[in-house]
Amino acid sequence: MQAISTATLRRIQGLGYGGLLPFIGLALLVVWPPSPHWQAFATEGLGLYAVTILSFVGAVSWGIALADPSLNDDQRARLLVFSVMPSLLTWLIWMTLIGTAQLLAFTALTLILFLIDRLHGRSLGWPAAWLELRQRLSLAVAFCLLVAATAINLSGSH
Secondary structure, rough: OOOOOHHHHHHHHHHHHHHHHHHHHHHHHHHHOHHHHHHHHHHHHHHHHHHHHHHHHHHHHHHHHOOOOOHHHHHHHHHHHHHHHHHHHHHHHHOOOOOHHHHHHHHHHHHHHHHHHHHHHHHOOOHHHHHHHHHHHHHHHHHHHHHHHHHHHHHHOO
């Protein structure tokens, strides 16, 4: 895989950090809601945004599997299979869990997907800068989800 230019890395960082804004804003709204209705609204929004972003994480692997000519058939197949797992798992979480349990499941999935991506990245030679950013973003997302889940649990809304 090619190295990332400084300009592209800055663009990726800006977009990645910008993508944290809904997580931060919605988590804060769960912690300090103006009313119980707002806490429920923010919790649902946070879960739905987690579905969206974690599905996107899988799509990145799909794109790499299709675009990287240096991959052998086995590597490509593993990335393709992995790439659909986040969408399927987030859909399952969204459909079967609510409130605290849902946000905790998304927290765990966020961290698991990062660890798998790190394994893929190290074995396939993904740029270190991308893996570092991926780690920062994953930890920030997990923190927001965990804070929101804790707030829901403490408020008794579950």
